[in-house]
Amino acid sequence: MRNIPYSRQDISEGDIEAMADILRSDFLTTGPTVGKFEDSVKDFCKAKHAVALSNGTAALHICMLALNVGKGDIVWTSPMSFVASANCALYVGATVDFVDCNLQTGNMDIVALGEKLEDAEKNNRLPKAVVVVHFSGRVCAMEEIHALSKKYNFAIVEDSAHALGAYYKDGTPVGSGKYSDITTFSFHPVKAIATGEGGMCATNNDSLAERMRIFLSHGITRNPDLMENKPHGPWYYEQRELGFNYRITDIQCALGVSQMSRLQEFINSRLRLAKNYNEALQGLSLILPEIDENSGWHLYVIQLDDNAKISRLELFEKLRSFGIGVNVHYIPIHTQPYYEKLGFASGDFPNAEKFYSRAISIPLFPTLKQEEQNYVIEKLKEFLA
Ligand SMILES: *Cc1c(COP(=O)(O)O)cnc(C)c1O
Numbered sequence: 001m002r003n004i005p006y007s008r009q010d011i012s013e014g015d016i017e018a019m020a021d022i023l024r025s026d027f028l029t030t031g032p033t034v035g036k037f038e039d040s041v042k043d044f045c046k047a048k049h050a051v052a053l054s055n056g057t058a059a060l061h062i063c064m065l066a067l068n069v070g071k072g073d074i075v076w077t078s079p080m081s082f083v084a085s086a087n088c089a090l091y092v093g094a095t096v097d098f099v100d101c102n103l104q105t106g107n108m109d110i111v112a113l114g115e116k117l118e119d120a121e122k123n124n125r126l127p128k129a130v131v132v133v134h135f136s137g138r139v140c141a142m143e144e145i146h147a148l149s150k151k152y153n154f155a156i157v158e159d160s161a162h163a164l165g166a167y168y169k170d171g172t173p174v175g176s177g178k179y180s181d182i183t184t185f186s187f188h189p190v191k192a193i194a195t196g197e198g199g200m201c202a203t204n205n206d207s208l209a210e211r212m213r214i215f216l217s218h219g220i221t222r223n224p225d226l227m228e229n230k231p232h233g234p235w236y237y238e239q240r241e242l243g244f245n246y247r248i249t250d251i252q253c254a255l256g257v258s259q260m261s262r263l264q265e266f267i268n269s270r271l272r273l274a275k276n277y278n279e280a281l282q283g284l285s286l287i288l289p290e291i292d293e294n295s296g297w298h299l300y301v302i303q304l305d306d307n308a309k310i311s312r313l314e315l316f317e318k319l320r321s322f323g324i325g326v327n328v329h330y331i332p333i334h335t336q337p338y339y340e341k342l343g344f345a346s347g348d349f350p351n352a353e354k355f356y357s358r359a360i361s362i363p364l365f366p367t368l369k370q371e372e373q374n375y376v377i378e379k380l381k382e383f384l385a
Helices: 013-023 032-045 056-066 084-091 110-122 142-152 206-215 250-260 263-280 312-321 350-358 370-384
Strands: 049-053 074-077 095-098 129-133 155-159 182-186 199-203 300-304 359-362
Touching: 013 250, 032 049, 032 199, 032 250, 049 056, 049 206, 056 084, 056 129, 056 155, 056 182, 056 199, 056 206, 074 084, 074 110, 084 095, 084 129, 110 142, 129 142, 142 155, 199 206, 263 300, 263 370, 300 350, 312 359, 312 370, 350 359
Parallel strands: 074 095, 074 129, 129 155, 155 182
Antiparallel strands: 049 199, 182 199, 300 359
């Protein structure tokens, strides 16, 4: 019986060696390797600052804190995402709302965003921040969103959990901060690179970077320039904010540095596999993702079209029963019971709901063998015939 997951990490002997070296060194948690990992991501993304922390969800929470989003503020995101993209606003007491997605890409619909902003301005309900999500690694229309942010004065957070290694249309890397205030990444094993758990915030803004560093370690600073009082001595630190322990470890960062050296290779493999799928799956009752050379190809999401003779559930179960680890991304956030209790209901964001009703994520990861991909293709053709 086969057992092909929809995604998985690619760990080399070099990765293992790098981690073992840390276990033999002086620092297990915040040591010199955290900074090395931050530098490797910063250099890749061409950002001024990169702040490593415990996971991608913590990264989003820290963004809200650094941007001073809180009670009385409104944050918008896409319903076609993982719950963390919206939860971060609730953590700080803000109100969440959603902008429906594009039916083809799953990304926030730029027309819907423009219209919602126009309405919100009239009703005095403009968002303080918008969390955009590069669904599946395909980069959102950032030039347009950035222009809207200037017109309506909101901060932009790019939840780039899917898009490390992706590029904007102008060829600059996601994370460069060209179109947003902060970009967040996740290094969960299904994402572009793995550190076990792990996350990063990239920004070009000095004071946001400084605030993020304070919030991820209890709200404490050891920098005399940032203190209210005169230091009592060399041991002195001050708590300036109510922060958290969102630190990442040197052990994880050693894996991160080693993985970053292969990021471009990982992305190239993902693109090659996506192109194979697009060629081989033509002519079936499927809506295929358009090939975009700039995407990070975190996910390959097929949608059953209206002519399909099999339901999504049936296709999903058949593929699973043949050892093909499919998944569904995502159950629209606003339809989760927790969000329904906040007042959202089915029907609120019809594109996200339609996308969800017919989507399946099929296996896509750098170590997927050609023979395995052929098997996935063969089974899809068989079940969709
Ligand atoms: C994975 C993911 C997160 C959360 O990242 P963690 O590291 O698992 O906390 C947030 N947003 C999106 C879109 C994700 O896919």
